[in-house]
Amino acid sequence: MGKLDEVVITEVSPRDGFQSLPQIVPTEEKIDFINQILNCGFKQVEVTSFVHPKAIPQMSDADEVLQRIKRPTDVTLRALVPNLHGLERAIKAKVDKVKLMLSATDSHSLNNANEKTIDAMRGFESLVEKAEENSIQLEGSISVAFGCPYEGLVPIERHIEICKRYEQLGITDISLADTTGMANPDSIKRIIYSLKTQFPEFCYSLHLHNTRGMAFANAVAGFEEGIVDFDSSLAGLGGCPYAPNASGNIATEDLVHGFQEMGIKTNLNLDRIIEVAKKLQISYPKESESFILKAGKVSDLHIAPTEQIKLGK
Amino acid sequence: MGKLDEVVITEVSPRDGFQSLPQIVPTEEKIDFINQILNCGFKQVEVTSFVHPKAIPQMSDADEVLQRIKRPTDVTLRALVPNLHGLERAIKAKVDKVKLMLSATDSHSLNNANEKTIDAMRGFESLVEKAEENSIQLEGSISVAFGCPYEGLVPIERHIEICKRYEQLGITDISLADTTGMANPDSIKRIIYSLKTQFPEFCYSLHLHNTRGMAFANAVAGFEEGIVDFDSSLAGLGGCPYAPNASGNIATEDLVHGFQEMGIKTNLNLDRIIEVAKKLQISYPKESESFILKAGKVSDLHIAPTEQIKLGK
Numbered sequence: 001m002g003k004l005d006e007v008v009i010t011e012v013s014p015r016d017g018f019q020s021l022p023q024i025v026p027t028e029e030k031i032d033f034i035n036q037i038l039n040c041g042f043k044q045v046e047v048t049s050f051v052h053p054k055a056i057p058q059m060s061d062a063d064e065v066l067q068r069i070k071r072p073t074d075v076t077l078r079a080l081v082p083n084l085h086g087l088e089r090a091i092k093a094k095v096d097k098v099k100l101m102l103s104a105t106d107s108h109s110l111n112n113a114n115e116k117t118i119d120a121m122r123g124f125e126s127l128v129e130k131a132e133e134n135s136i137q138l139e140g141s142i143s144v145a146f147g148c149p150y151e152g153l154v155p156i157e158r159h160i161e162i163c164k165r166y167e168q169l170g171i172t173d174i175s176l177a178d179t180t181g182m183a184n185p186d187s188i189k190r191i192i193y194s195l196k197t198q199f200p201e202f203c204y205s206l207h208l209h210n211t212r213g214m215a216f217a218n219a220v221a222g223f224e225e226g227i228v229d230f231d232s233s234l235a236g237l238g239g240c241p242y243a244p245n246a247s248g249n250i251a252t253e254d255l256v257h258g259f260q261e262m263g264i265k266t267n268l269n270l271d272r273i274i275e276v277a278k279k280l281q282i283s284y285p286k287e288s289e290s291f292i293l294k295a296g297k298v299s300d301l302h303i304a305p306t307e308q309i310k311l312g313k
Numbered sequence: 314m315g316k317l318d319e320v321v322i323t324e325v326s327p328r329d330g331f332q333s334l335p336q337i338v339p340t341e342e343k344i345d346f347i348n349q350i351l352n353c354g355f356k357q358v359e360v361t362s363f364v365h366p367k368a369i370p371q372m373s374d375a376d377e378v379l380q381r382i383k384r385p386t387d388v389t390l391r392a393l394v395p396n397l398h399g400l401e402r403a404i405k406a407k408v409d410k411v412k413l414m415l416s417a418t419d420s421h422s423l424n425n426a427n428e429k430t431i432d433a434m435r436g437f438e439s440l441v442e443k444a445e446e447n448s449i450q451l452e453g454s455i456s457v458a459f460g461c462p463y464e465g466l467v468p469i470e471r472h473i474e475i476c477k478r479y480e481q482l483g484i485t486d487i488s489l490a491d492t493t494g495m496a497n498p499d500s501i502k503r504i505i506y507s508l509k510t511q512f513p514e515f516c517y518s519l520h521l522h523n524t525r526g527m528a529f530a531n532a533v534a535g536f537e538e539g540i541v542d543f544d545s546s547l548a549g550l551g552g553c554p555y556a557p558n559a560s561g562n563i564a565t566e567d568l569v570h571g572f573q574e575m576g577i578k579t580n581l582n583l584d585r586i587i588e589v590a591k592k593l594q595i596s597y598p599k600e601s602e603s604f605i606l607k608a609g610k611v612s613d614l615h616i617a618p619t620e621q622i623k624l625g626k
Contacts, residue, residue: 107617150617182611185533186575212611213523213567213604214574217530220498242615246608254526261527262499291526295559298495298525302555304420304463 006265007228009256011037012046012207013280014065015080016249017237019049019058021287027061027068029283034069036276037234041268042075046099046231049080050089066093078139082113087127090136097137099175100124104158105148112143121165128169140166141175141207146191147182149242156194163199173203175231178218180240181211181247185221192225205229208250210289211240215250216258223264230255234273235280235288251290253277261298270297319578320541322569324350325359325520326593327378328393329562330550332362332371334600340374340381342596347382349589350547354581355388359412359544362393363402379406391452395426400440403449410450412488413437417471418461421492425456434478441482453479454488454520459504460495462555469507476512486516488544491531493553494524494560498534505538518542521563523602524553528563529571536577543568547586548593548601564603566590574611583610 014034018025025033037045047069053060062079071077078097081087090098103109106116113120131138142162147153166174176191192204206222208215208230219230236251253273256266274292281288303311327347331338338346350358360382366373375392384390391410394400403411416422419429426433444451455475460466479487489504505517519535521528521543532543549564566587569579587605594601616624 107619110619111617147611149615150620152612152614181608184571184574184611185530210526211604211608212570213526213564214529214571216527217498217533217571220530221533240608243608247604251526257525258497258527258530261497291524291560295494295524295553295556298460298497299465301465302462304424306420306423307463 004226004228006267007223007230007259008043009252009266009268010044010046010078010205010229010231011040011042011234011252012231012249013037013233013235013237013252015046015049015059016231017233017235017280019056020237020239020248021058021284024058027064030061030065031068033276033280034065036279038070038072038075040272040276043267044076044078044097046078046080047095050086050093051080051082063089063093066095076137081127083123084126084130087130091130091134095136097139098131099139099141100127100171101143102141102162103143103148104145104154104162105151107150108144108148111150117162118165121162121169124169128171138171139173139175140171141177143177143179144182145176146178146187147180149180149182153187156191159191159195160198163195163202167199172199172201173205175205175207177207178209180242181209181215183208183218184214185217188218188221189225192222192227196226203229205231207231209238209240210236210247210250211243213247216254219250219255219258220262235277235284235293236290237280237284237288239287247289248287251277251292253290253292257292257297317539317541319580320536320543320572321356322565322579322581323357323359323391323518323542323544324353324355324547324565325544325562326350326546326548326550326565328359328362328372329544330546330548330593332369333550333552333561334371334597337371340377343374343378344381346589346593347378349592351383351385351388353585353589356580357389357391357410359391359393360408363399363406364393364395376402376406379408389450394440396436397439397443400443404443404447408449410452411444412452412454413440413484414456415454415475416456416461417458417467417475418464420463421457421461424463430475431478434475434482437482441484451484452486452488453484454490456490456492457495458489459491459500460493462493462495466500469504472504472508473511476508476515480512485512485514486518488518488520490520491522493555494522494528496521496531497527498530501531501534502538505535505540509539516542518544520544522551522553523549523560523563524556526560529567532563532568532571533575548590548597548606549603550593550597550601552600560602561600564590564605566603566605570605570610
């Protein structure tokens with residue numbers, strides 16, 4: 001989506017963030033937050049997922065949320081769907097784009113989708129047909145692409161096999177997700193380089209978690225490999241199921257601030273983003289993790305103590 | 314110090330970490346921690362600073378600490394000194410290397426050393442003489458090199474002016490410090506590239522703080538520009554005076570883990586480092602900030618829930 005000197009950041013806190021909370025965010029509160037998020041300049045927001053309410057009760061109000069938020073015409077509303085039923089709900093709710101859930105490894109796939117990766121992809125055929133009939137955009141994904149918490153590193157042959165099948169399905173927008181923060185700048189570069197070489201017509205995006213403190217380094221590595229589309233979550237909302245206190249998604253304010261400091265355009269209003277992030281942090285203090293909320297922007301300068309004396313402060 | 318596929322990491326928690334604590338660490342406890350640190354494989358440890366006890370009471374036991382720790386012969390013990398008196402104490406305490414304190418900007422220098430940057434450097438002449446007489450290694454530094462909390466970004470002409478004077482003094486080992494975490498991968502690369510072009514015979518090292526979540530990205534950017542020497546602090550001990558809850562120095566375990574994941578040799582025992590970091594975190598929970606202590610290593614895999622069922626767990 002973006003050009004080479006600018007990036008496009010998709011806000012995912014309403015989905016990945018709210019889904020990871022121990023409590024269920026009341027629908028009114030969700031709608032209020034999403035409306036504020038839609039005011040920050042994002043071109044795309046992942047608003048919810050259409051999954052079984054028993055599997056993820058936090059998203060059971062997906063249909064109502066979509067119906068009641070103030071929908072700007074220039075923002076793509078994206079939702080995650082695991083299957084045909086989810087897609088049908090997404091179509092009814094008039095989302096603009098649907099992201100398919102898929103794990104890179106069989107053990108992760110068995111745990112999240114009750115079937116192995118390639119079996120899960122067979123089910124995608126009917127979704128592609130349905131999406132085309134309804135002129136809804138489709139995006140593929142590869143979760144745990146840079147490391148699986150059960151299997152460890154994922155060999156590049158696996159990504160290539162999955163992308164071949166995506167290609168057969170006609171899906172060329174692929175979100176590469178570092179679901180539990182196992183990537184490093186080197187693996188990011190190697191995997192993206194290989195995939196771009198094999199499937200140069202594909203559009204890749206990065207979904208990064210800061211579990212091991214490398215998310216921003218990974219974003220920069222991705223950018224250097226030509227990636228311009230990134231997911232992030234306000235106030236860093238979104239956790240890691242294997243380490244209860246570990247950091248979750250890279251915080252939107254940290255990513256936007258970092259890119260802006262590097263002279264990369266984000267076309268986003270950082271101050272408005274910080275305002276909304278602050279509110280989220282106040283509502284969910286335990287689950288938020290954000291550097292900029294703690295330290296302020298680089299441009300927030302201080303008055304030197306010697307000057308304070310002169311000023312009589 | 315390091316080769317291009319490996320890095321040398323200097324542990325600074327006994328100085329930068331302990332100095333930033335609100336309380337004074339008892340001398341016994343310091344000695345015990347330093348002895349444990351000296352067992353992790355570090356080739357260089359910054360053990361203390363010889364500053365006026367009124368200015369930094371946390372370091373008032375510098376002489377005793379040096380006298381009582383178990384000194385391995387293959388580890389360089391470094392100490393920070395602000396002036397000739399500090400150097401004399403350091404010589405008496407038999408440190409191997411002394412690091413000079415210097416700020417990139419006049420306002421930071423006035424607040425830390427009571428004089429402007431270039432005036433402070435005039436005082437270095439007598440220190441160089443004294444150090445040579447006593448065969449003690451000298452390292453220069455540039456604090457707030459990538460941004461000053463009072464003045465903002467530092468123009469490259471300033472770094473060049475400072476390095477010219479270091480060259481005249483015969484000091485060619487220079488620590489570039491991002492004292493309050495204002496660097497980004499772009500500024501790191503630009504400043505290092507310029508300095509390496511102007512002073513190719515110099516040895517540069519990076520001292521990074523994770524105030525805005527970019528420390529690891531900055532380390533990678535530095536490595537890509539040929540930097541192989543880095544400072545870090547166990548458990549991320551070490552704060553930021555302008556934002557009480559903000560992250561401090563990049564945590565040694567995070568830096569070592571990240572580099573190792575990238576296939577870069579550190580010649581350090583990560584598990585032993587994690588053990589000592591855990592102890593520091595237990596002692597100073599509020600002041601420590603570490604990703605690896607929260608999330609574990611990438612190689613710490615989990616048993617999938619489906620497998621747990623099979624195993625009867």
